[in-house]
Amino acid sequence: xxxxxxxxxxxxxxxxxxxxxxxxxxxxxxxxxxxxxxxxxxxxxxxxxxxxxxxxxxxxxxxxxxxxxxxxxxxxxxxxxxxxxxxxxxxxxxxxxxxxxxxxxxxxxxxxxxxxxxxxxxxxxxxxxxxxxxxxxxxxxxxxxxxxxxxxxxxxxxxxxxxxxxxxxxxxxxxxxxxxxxxxxxxxxxxxxxxxxxxxxxxxxxxxxxxxxxxxxxxxxxxxxxxxxxxxxxxxxxxxxxxxxxxxxxxxxxxxxxxxxxxxxxxxxxxxxxxxxxxxxxxxxxxxxxxxxxxxxxxxx
Amino acid sequence: xxxxxxxxxxxxxxxxxxxxxxxxxxxxxxxxxxxxxxxxxxxxxxxxxxxxxxxxxxxxxxxxxxxxxxxxxxxxxxxxxxxxxxxxxxxxxxxxxxxxxxxxxxxxxxxxxxxxxxxxxxxxxxxxxxxxxxxxxxxxxxxxxxxxxxxxxxxxxxxxxxxxxxxxxxxxxxxxxxxxxxxxxxxxxxxxxxxxxxxxxxxxxxxxxxxxxxxxxxxxxxxxxxxxxxxxxxxxxxxxxxxxxxxxxxxxxxxxxxxxxxxxxxx
Numbered sequence: 001x002x003x004x005x006x007x008x009x010x011x012x013x014x015x016x017x018x019x020x021x022x023x024x025x026x027x028x029x030x031x032x033x034x035x036x037x038x039x040x041x042x043x044x045x046x047x048x049x050x051x052x053x054x055x056x057x058x059x060x061x062x063x064x065x066x067x068x069x070x071x072x073x074x075x076x077x078x079x080x081x082x083x084x085x086x087x088x089x090x091x092x093x094x095x096x097x098x099x100x101x102x103x104x105x106x107x108x109x110x111x112x113x114x115x116x117x118x119x120x121x122x123x124x125x126x127x128x129x130x131x132x133x134x135x136x137x138x139x140x141x142x143x144x145x146x147x148x149x150x151x152x153x154x155x156x157x158x159x160x161x162x163x164x165x166x167x168x169x170x171x172x173x174x175x176x177x178x179x180x181x182x183x184x185x186x187x188x189x190x191x192x193x194x195x196x197x198x199x200x201x202x203x204x205x206x207x208x209x210x211x212x213x214x215x216x217x218x219x220x221x222x223x224x225x226x227x228x229x230x231x232x233x234x235x236x237x238x239x240x241x242x243x244x245x246x247x248x249x250x251x252x253x254x255x256x257x258x259x260x261x262x263x264x265x266x267x268x269x270x271x272x273x274x275x276x277x278x279x280x281x282x283x284x285x286x287x288x289x290x291x292x293x294x295x296x297x298x299x300x301x
Numbered sequence: 302x303x304x305x306x307x308x309x310x311x312x313x314x315x316x317x318x319x320x321x322x323x324x325x326x327x328x329x330x331x332x333x334x335x336x337x338x339x340x341x342x343x344x345x346x347x348x349x350x351x352x353x354x355x356x357x358x359x360x361x362x363x364x365x366x367x368x369x370x371x372x373x374x375x376x377x378x379x380x381x382x383x384x385x386x387x388x389x390x391x392x393x394x395x396x397x398x399x400x401x402x403x404x405x406x407x408x409x410x411x412x413x414x415x416x417x418x419x420x421x422x423x424x425x426x427x428x429x430x431x432x433x434x435x436x437x438x439x440x441x442x443x444x445x446x447x448x449x450x451x452x453x454x455x456x457x458x459x460x461x462x463x464x465x466x467x468x469x470x471x472x473x474x475x476x477x478x479x480x481x482x483x484x485x486x487x488x489x490x491x492x493x494x495x496x497x498x499x500x501x502x503x504x505x506x507x508x509x510x511x512x513x514x515x516x517x518x519x520x521x522x523x524x525x526x527x528x529x530x531x532x533x534x535x536x537x538x539x540x541x542x543x544x545x546x547x548x549x550x551x552x553x554x555x556x557x558x559x560x561x562x563x564x565x566x567x568x
Contacts, residue, residue, distance in 0.1 A: 027393025034386040034447060035404070041420060041444040042408050048426045049419035102317050109314025121318065123551055128321045130547035131328060133505050134524040135540035138532060139324040142331070142343065182321060232410070240412025243507060247528055257414045257508070264418055264512060270425065277418045284412065 053274035065270065073275040081259050081276055088256040089283065091170070091245075092238035095177035096185075099234050100227065102178070103185035107226070108219075110186075111194040125186050137176055137247050144172050144248070168250035176244035184233040192226025193219070228295045236284055256280055325544060332537035351534040358533035364523035365539060371435065371519065372503040375442035379503075380496045382443070383450025384488075390451070391458040408448045416445060417509035424513065433515030441509050446499040453498060457491025490558075497550065 021027075053073055055065035078085070110121045128136070144150060144166040154160040166172050196219060204214035242257030256276065263273035305312075335348035356362035386405070389395065408416065420441050424433060465487070469479040507521040514522060524536055 021394040022392060023394045027389045027395040030385040030389035030393065031395065031401070034382040034451070035401075037382055037444060038404055038408070038447060041423075041440055042416070043404075045416075045419035045423035048422040049415070051426065052422040105310060106314045106317045109310045113308070113311040113314065119555070121314070123555070124318050125321070127544070127548055127551070128325050130501065131325060131540045131544045132521060132524065134507060134521050134528070135328055135536060136324045138524070138528055138536075139327040139331070139540075142327055143323065145343070148343075179321070179324070236410055236412055240414040240508070242414070243525075257412075260414050260418055261508075261512070264421060270422070273418060274422060277415050280412065281415045288410070 049274050049277060051274075052270050053278045055271040055274070057269070057271045070271065073271045074279060077272055077275040077279060080272075081256065084254045084256045084259050085276075085279065085283075087253070088239050088280070089287075091174055091177060091253075091255065092235050092241075095174050095181065095238050096231050096235045098174070098178045099182055099185040100231060103182060103189050103230060104223075104227075107186050107189035107193050110190055111196075112198075122190065125190075126183055129180075129183050133180060134243065134247075137180065137243055140172070140176055140179065141167065141247055144175070167248060168253070170249070170253055172248040173245050173253045173255075176248045177238050177241060180241075180244065181234045181238050184237070185230040188230040188233060189223065189226040192223045196222045224295065228292065232288060232291070236288070239284060240280065328537045328540040328544070331534055332541045334534045334537070336534060351538050355535050355538050358527070358535050360518065361520075361523055361533065361535060361539075364518045365520045367435070367517060368504055368520040371439055371442060372500050374439055375446055375503040376496050376499040378439075378443040379446035379450050379499045380492060383447050383495060383499075384454050384492055386447075386451045387454035387458055390455055405448050405451050408445055409452075413445075413506075413508040414512075417441070417512035420444075420509070421512045431515075433513055434517040437513045437515070438510050438517060438519065441513050442503040442506065445506070445509060446502050449498055449502060450495040453495035454488065454491045457488055457494075461487055490554075493554075501547070 051067065052065070054067065054069050054071065055073075056068040056070055057073060057076075058066075106125065110118055110125070114121045142148065146165050146167060151160065151164075151166055154166075155162060155164065160166070200218050200222070201214055204218045205211070209217065240257050242255050242261060245253050245255040245258055260273050260276050260280070263269045263276065267273075330344060332351055333347050333349070334344050335346040335350065336343075337345045351357075390398075390401065395401075420437075421433075424430065424437055429437065465483050466479055469483045470476075474482065505521060506519075507525060510519055511522055511525070518526070520539070524532075527533060527536065
């Protein structure tokens with residue numbers, strides 16, 4: 001960092017931070033345990049996953065697999081499971097969009113309208129999520145159950161047919177995903193919106209922008225970093241989730257997570273499961289890169 | 302009408318908050334449920350039975366115990382490793398900083414199902430397929446909690462004013478004294494927050510755990526299992542307890558920090 005030291009006084013805090021960093025062995029010593037752990041149990045496993053996805057599908061967990069660079073595993077996985085794969089992306093995308101709308105309203109209300117209740121409201125956003133994910137999802141199952149309050153009232157106003165149901169429909173699964181991942185959206189959005197200088201919004205209204213134009217031209221663009229990280233933090237886990245699909249859906253709402261989990265634990269078809277896992281990862285990475293490029297927020301990492 | 306227009310966003314926000322609490326009300330309510338049949342999951346009548354006999358369902362408290370053990374150990378492990386890394390990232394210079402940032406970011410951006418299945422692929426390839434259980438779950442949990450610890454502690458460290466440390470050094474404190482009397486107490490809230498986050502991530506994890514658990518059953522796995530057969534109401538007792546304990550911790554730390562700021566202000 002010696003080259004930046006000369007310019008440090010001109011620029012602000014982050015650059016001068018660099019020059020105050022100590023050099024020497026200590027830094028490496030502090031890093032080693034964590035890096036070794038991540039290398040052993042995150043990076044190398046990823047390599048095993050790639051290897052597994054290329055094994056000869058003729059083997060089994062017990063007799064062992066042979067490495068035969070079976071790229072056809074990928075092709076077969078797509079042929080057999082394109083439906084749950086697409087469904088995962090579609091459900092996750094739709095849920096992310098709904099989360100964005102709900103989360104934006106909530107984050108905006110906390111940041112700008114809550115006044116001295118700001119901290120309390122922020123705690124209340126996270127509080128429900130201290131209960132187990134599965135227990136919460138099961139309680140949605142009860143709320144949306146046939147003959148339950150919601151289904152009965154929807155039937156009474158004829159929004160739902162007499163034998164219509166909510167459980168085991170895409171609606172229930174998407175609702176569950178929206179519910180479970182909402183805080184991942186609200187917190188980054190709040191962080192972004194809370195930083196916006198209120199005077200900018202006042203200035204826009206002084207210049208005769210109506211509130212909607214003011215929002216669209218000032219607040220929304222300034223909150224974009226929060227929108228990008230919030231949507232990513234919601235979309236990525238949602239696309240891999242299968243708890244909601246399993247507990248609130250039927251086999252018709254099977255997502256790719258259900259399939260991978262079944263292939264690994266029940267069918268013991270490791271090559272297919274590995275290939276499907278890799279396909280999911282590749283799709284997500286591609287979408288994320290494309291999205292971050294388009295949204296133009298490179299400082300995300 | 303004007304009042305409504307001014308407060309519309311706040312009202313909508315509060316409604317959304319209320320919506321997030323709906324399942325919690327149901328969990329609390331169902332913890333007092335007296336079910337008439339094991340198969341139909343609905344509120345049939347009030348009873349204290351579930352609260353007085355929390356460990357009645359076979360295997361539930363054992364699974365809960367396993368979960369608590371794993372989460373405690375995973376929290377200790379990931380908090381120590383992650384705090385060391387955060388100090389290195391903020392305070393020390395080293396080669397490969399950007400790849401280090403990537404290495405820390407990636408586990409948070411990988412879907413759990415991919416992380417879990419790759420770890421399983423490794424364990425199987427290394428010949429541990431028969432030994433999946435407590436230790437493999439623990440390894441996995443330390444791995445995925447680590448990044449969250451680094452990010453949380455790093456934020457605390459980076460936002461810290463280093464004038465106090467400079468002052469301590471100027472007053473002839475040794476580096477060791479400076480660290481333990483000044484730096485560590487200042488970073489401690491960040492470390493504590495990271496530890497709490499780790500504990501709840503680890504305690505609540507299902508997807509990664511389920512793939513690497515072998516025959517061991519954690520609490521989320523127990524709930525998953527009974528979800529197919531009929532849910533004992535005691536699950537809701539545990540859910541309610543978890544909610545209450547975490548709210549107490551959050552409120553307690555909030556009150557504590559307010560009291561401390563108030564004390565500082567009156568001095």
